[in-house]
Amino acid sequence: MLILGISAFYHDSAAALVRDGQIVAAAQEERFTRKKHDPSFPTNAVAYCLEEAGCRMADIDHVVFYDKPILKFERLLETYLATVPRGFRSFRTAIPVWVKEKLFQKGMLRKKLGQIEGVKSWEGSLLFTEHHQSHAASAFFASPFKSAAVLTMDGVGEWCTTSLGHGRENKLDILREIRFPHSLGLLYSAFTYYTGFKVNSGEYKVMGLAPYGKPVYAQKILDNIIDLKDDGSFRLDQKYFNYCTGLTMTSPAFHELFDGEPRKPETPLTQREMDLAASVQVVTEEAVSRLARYAREVTGERHLCLAGGVALNCVANGKLLKESIYDDIWIQPAAGDAGGALGAALAVWHQYLGEERQTNGKDFMEGSYLGPAFEQSEVEKRLSDAGAIFDVVSDDDVISTTVDALAEEKAVGWMQGRMEFGPRALGGRSILGDPRSPTMQKTLNLKVKYRESFRPFAPSVRREDVSDWFDLDTDSPYMLLVAEVLESRRYTPNQDEKELFGIDLLNVPRSEVPAITHVDYSARVQTVHKETNPRYWDLLTAFKARTDCPVLVNTSFNVRGEPIVCTPEDAFHCFMGTEIERLVVGNCVMRKEDQPAHLKKDYKEEFELD
Amino acid sequence: MELVRELWDYMSTRKKFWLLPILIMLGIFGTLIVLTQGTAVAPFIYTLF
Numbered sequence: 001m002l003i004l005g006i007s008a009f010y011h012d013s014a015a016a017l018v019r020d021g022q023i024v025a026a027a028q029e030e031r032f033t034r035k036k037h038d039p040s041f042p043t044n045a046v047a048y049c050l051e052e053a054g055c056r057m058a059d060i061d062h063v064v065f066y067d068k069p070i071l072k073f074e075r076l077l078e079t080y081l082a083t084v085p086r087g088f089r090s091f092r093t094a095i096p097v098w099v100k101e102k103l104f105q106k107g108m109l110r111k112k113l114g115q116i117e118g119v120k121s122w123e124g125s126l127l128f129t130e131h132h133q134s135h136a137a138s139a140f141f142a143s144p145f146k147s148a149a150v151l152t153m154d155g156v157g158e159w160c161t162t163s164l165g166h167g168r169e170n171k172l173d174i175l176r177e178i179r180f181p182h183s184l185g186l187l188y189s190a191f192t193y194y195t196g197f198k199v200n201s202g203e204y205k206v207m208g209l210a211p212y213g214k215p216v217y218a219q220k221i222l223d224n225i226i227d228l229k230d231d232g233s234f235r236l237d238q239k240y241f242n243y244c245t246g247l248t249m250t251s252p253a254f255h256e257l258f259d260g261e262p263r264k265p266e267t268p269l270t271q272r273e274m275d276l277a278a279s280v281q282v283v284t285e286e287a288v289s290r291l292a293r294y295a296r297e298v299t300g301e302r303h304l305c306l307a308g309g310v311a312l313n314c315v316a317n318g319k320l321l322k323e324s325i326y327d328d329i330w331i332q333p334a335a336g337d338a339g340g341a342l343g344a345a346l347a348v349w350h351q352y353l354g355e356e357r358q359t360n361g362k363d364f365m366e367g368s369y370l371g372p373a374f375e376q377s378e379v380e381k382r383l384s385d386a387g388a389i390f391d392v393v394s395d396d397d398v399i400s401t402t403v404d405a406l407a408e409e410k411a412v413g414w415m416q417g418r419m420e421f422g423p424r425a426l427g428g429r430s431i432l433g434d435p436r437s438p439t440m441q442k443t444l445n446l447k448v449k450y451r452e453s454f455r456p457f458a459p460s461v462r463r464e465d466v467s468d469w470f471d472l473d474t475d476s477p478y479m480l481l482v483a484e485v486l487e488s489r490r491y492t493p494n495q496d497e498k499e500l501f502g503i504d505l506l507n508v509p510r511s512e513v514p515a516i517t518h519v520d521y522s523a524r525v526q527t528v529h530k531e532t533n534p535r536y537w538d539l540l541t542a543f544k545a546r547t548d549c550p551v552l553v554n555t556s557f558n559v560r561g562e563p564i565v566c567t568p569e570d571a572f573h574c575f576m577g578t579e580i581e582r583l584v585v586g587n588c589v590m591r592k593e594d595q596p597a598h599l600k601k602d603y604k605e606e607f608e609l610d
Numbered sequence: 611m612e613l614v615r616e617l618w619d620y621m622s623t624r625k626k627f628w629l630l631p632i633l634i635m636l637g638i639f640g641t642l643i644v645l646t647q648g649t650a651v652a653p654f655i656y657t658l659f
Contacts, residue, residue: 010657011657039657070616070617070620071620072659074620074624074626074629076658076659077629077632077636081632090659093659094658094659095636095640096640097659098640098659099636099637099640099641102659103613104613106612106613106616107612107613155656155657155658156656156658185656186656189656193655199655199656200656200657243655243656243658246655247655248655249655249656
């Protein structure tokens with residue numbers, strides 16, 4: 001039985017293929033089209049999934065789309081009716097898109113699926129799951145738990161913005177939901193917009209900026225904007241928002257409440273933006289914590305599964321784990337809309353078809369390495385065609401030459417095995433660095449990634465070593481938990497350093513691994529497991545043997561605004577356009593100084609800033 | 611025609627027949643709007659629609 005899940009037409013289109021309940025392949029369309037958050041129909045991702053499974057569209061038993069377009073249309077119509085005539089501008093923008101395209105999604109999906117194999121229309125079984133059902137299914141059915149409480153939180157799907165579910169074996173019941181326009185995701189997005197970042201991609205930046213500030217506005221937010229109840233339910237005072245009726249997130253009342261207009265994108269950040277970020281982060285953490293407590297109360301479960309865009313807030317996740325409300329928490333690595341494709345497919349298998357679910361203590365994500373991989377011979381051919389000069393080395397030498405480069409504080413592009421599904425690079429498509437270097441964070445931000453200098457980097461650490469370095473002793477394979485660097489690894493700041501605040505904190509070395517220690521001593525930890533990524537695990541082992549440090553800086557293999565690399569050519573182009581000094585793809589090793597000068601390019605201008 | 615049938619099924623299931631006149635009006639005016647302009651893009655807002 002083959003089930004193809006699809007998410008598309010809003011942001012982060014993706015496809016996922018499930019065969020007899022096992023996840024065969026999953027990938028985001030942006031990786032193939034090289035357009036960040038690409039919302040178009042995932043033609044390339046579907047084609048890849050079919051190729052990986054060795055099948056054709058004719059072999060697919062069910063295709064499932066991750067939300068219900070007509071219910072979304074209902075939400076739009078009822079919102080415009082409720083706010084008439086104020087919403088006319090938004091109405092005028094949205095309705096043509098719907099009347100022209102989105103209302104005809106069923107036909108459009110059949111046509112696009114047919115086009116993949118050159119036929120007019122695909123005529124098989126086409127199903128639709130609800131948006132939050134897809135998220136909840138991606139969180140629970142892919143988790144290692146036999147039963148669990150399930151929380152999904154995002155911007156909005158059809159109506160639902162937050163749901164509480166109960167998963168047992170192959171059953172998943174949604175027990176409570178909070179509906180549009182009351183949304184934690186939209187609250188966070190409103191502050192993302194107000195602090196001058198791009199909605200739907202800058203939320204990570206707000207989270208990264210928060211530790212530089214103090215939550216001085218948190219009470220103001222709780223007193224005026226969000227009415228947060230003890231059970232985690234909430235209502236947003238719509239007077240402060242503009243997303244129901246206009247084309248921005250916040251309203252003049254919001255600007256008045258915080259004494260100023262939104263920051264203009266790319267203008268200098270001030271302490272005010274840092275304090276705003278810290279404040280909305282604290283409020284979000286409080287809401288998530290209350291929701292989780294209530295979910296525990298309602299379901300009586302000892303395990304929790306999370307999905308939806310808000311579940312990518314790893315700081316909130318880390319705090320939730322520390323509160324020990326649950327014995328264990330599992331977060332879907334593709335918690336955003338891309339993961340909806342996978343959730344929809346799993347929902348069909350378990351809920352629609354009623355098929356059994358066998359758990360064995362491990363999750364079903366295969367380390368989230370669910371994307372394309374390239375054979376060594378193909379890597380060599382593709383790199384040669386791109387004009388690269390490379391050495392082909394043995395497996396052992398791949399590790400030793402990479403460790404040499406890392407120990408010399410070089411930035412290394414590392415492309416191995418299958419591409420990750422979800423927004424995080426997990427050692428399949430990563431840029432690696434030495435975390436002990438006090439200059440690594442700045443170098444990587446400004447010369448390699450071309451992004452804002454305040455942004456933190458995450459560490460990869462062997463699962464065996466995690467508790468020797470971080471205040472964490474659980475699996476965090478998907479980089480979705482934040483934990484503090486152990487006190488014994490920290491440096492004590494001197495008096496002058498103690499008095500610094502805001503962005504100046506960035507220049508103070510804070511621990512033995514300064515490149516991955518954020519200003520509040522936190523780190524977004526990825527535990528590396530021998531079973532799911534043996535080569536990366538070997539690299540960390542060798543780096544530890546050389547330096548006594550089992551930690552590496554791991555950042556996604558891309559520049560700001562670019563999707564993570566997919567193919568060897570993508571990796572080579574990024575290598576040639578940045579100050580990455582070594583590139584290791586499969587068993588091919590490239591040094592920057594060996595490459596033809598004419599292949600160097602001005603790369604950072606190629607992508608629109610995110 | 612498939613869309614009309616789906617909308618009818620939707621209104622029957624959700625008991626939302628009061629949306630019918632709005633949908634008819636939208637069908638008429640929406641077609642006019644489509645004929646007079648291309649797809650609009652809203653850059654500063656979450657993808658609500």
